[in-house]
Amino acid sequence: MAAPIKLFEEAAHASVYLKYRPRLPQKVFERIVEYLKEKKSKPFKLAVDVGCGPGQSTRPLAPHFEKVIGVDVSDAQIEAAVKQTDNPPNVEYRTGQGETIPVPDNSVSLVTCCQAVHWFDYAAFCKDVDRVLLPSGCLAVCAYGNFVPETCEGDLTKDKKMQQLHWNFYKGLMGAYWDDRRRHIDNVYAEFSIPYEGSIRDDSFQLVQEITVPSYIGYISSWSSMRAFLRKNPDSPNPLIGFQERLIEILGAETQTEQTKVRLKAPIVVLLGRKPPP
Ligand SMILES: C[S@@+](CC[C@H](N)C(=O)[O-])C[C@H]1O[C@@H](n2cnc3c(N)ncnc32)[C@H](O)[C@@H]1O
Structure with a gap:
């Protein structure tokens, strides 16, 4: 497994990132939860948002799960996430890697990864997602292309x-x-797919x-x-x-x-x- 790429490490970058980075629309998170509900019924105990940055892709999951954990390899990003005043009480953040997600086997209903997976060792990430997911649990990988x-x-x-x-x-x-790796944003994740049978790609949203x-x-x-x-x-x-x-x-x-x-x-x-x- 390759060492993680630390382009988001500086505290200054974490704060600029938080202030100016766009957020995925709420409808995207609703689409993800609907997909999960197709084959799995509540209660949804745990969701993990990997590469969470300052938590803008983590907090929208909170209403749908008993607990949500945001994981990021960068201490500065995790610090910025923890400091947010709009963190719901069921959201927690942990420093960790997408390739070795810091949660037990078979414990997670949903893993999300927004605007981050192109920085990971993708094969190692998918393998570890499979370890942590419950049967019929889902992986959602999202990204926006160039503005x-x-x-x-x-x-x-x-x-x-x-x-x-x-x-x-x-x-x-x-x-x-x-x-x-910026090419993955240029080509809107054309080279990625989720290695589960029947996985889908939805291009219907726009930011x-x-x-x-x-x-x-x-x-x-x-x-x-x-x-x-x-x-x-x-x-x-x-x-x-x-x-x-x-x-x-x-x-x-x-x-x-x-x-x-x-x-x-x-x-x-x-x-x-x-x-x-x-
Ligand atoms: C572009 S930010 C995305 C933040 C947020 N998810 C969003 O929707 O905007 C990418 C994040 O992935 C994190 N990251 C990069 N490589 C990682 C890895 N191997 N494991 C976990 N996080 C990683 C970076 O530290 C950074 O915070």
């Missing part, structure tokens, strides 16, 4: 320019700083967010490539300053940075699989 920005007013000329700016930054300046210009810039600052760029070029001026200037130029003179919103859209994939009965 495409557009104006909220549907101005196609500005949309095109914004998208050019976004992709030039993503593939140009940031291009050399993405980990090779749509309208956020202010500073939040859009904040979101880009949470990219792992941005952290890698800043580490390798500590004396370089922050490239997001130029990015924001150009963005405001495109959006127009009437732009009020704090109030003007942009819309971001990304495809979502949900992979669902069920452990067969013995």
Whole structure:
């Protein structure tokens, strides 16, 4: 089993991540629970969210399970998760690896992994999921692909320019700083499937967010490539300053940075699989 990749370790990254990272819509979690209910009935004692980060994919599970455990390899992410004030009482966090999930055999109704499995040793993860799942328990792997920005007013000329700016930054300046595993986000998890018979892929969801210009810039600052760029070029001026200037130029003179919103859209994939009965 390969050593875990620790790109999310710094406390500064954990807090930027928490503030600006998008959240999967509640409907995705409802879809996952519906899938579980197809072959398993309540009570659902335990769900485990692996690669939980600061817990944004963990907390939505709380209403459906007696207990939910968020697991992450990064101490900084777990610290950030524990500190959240909206943690329901039945949610707990543990430091641990997806490849050796820190819970007993045959104890879990649902394992989720959102926006994280591309960092894991996937074969070792699936093997350990099989160890911890109860019969007819489910694994749900979710991710969102790349965001495409557009104006909220549907101005196609500005949309095109914004998208050019976004992709030039993503593939140009940031291009050399993405980990090779970023391809899994580019291709929306095309290379992943759950190794249980009858497992499915649901592409019917979309992530749509309208956020202010500073939040859009904040979101880009949470990219792992941005952290890698800043580490390798500590004396370089922050490239997001130029990015924001150009963005405001495109959006127009009437732009009020704090109030003007942009819309971001990304495809979502949900992979669902069920452990067969013995
Ligand atoms: C992009 S974040 C996803 C956070 C959250 N689940 C979400 O929906 O946004 C990926 C997380 O996976 C964690 N991670 C990476 N490799 C891991 C591993 N082998 N085992 C457990 N967690 C891991 C990272 O520390 C990071 O917090």
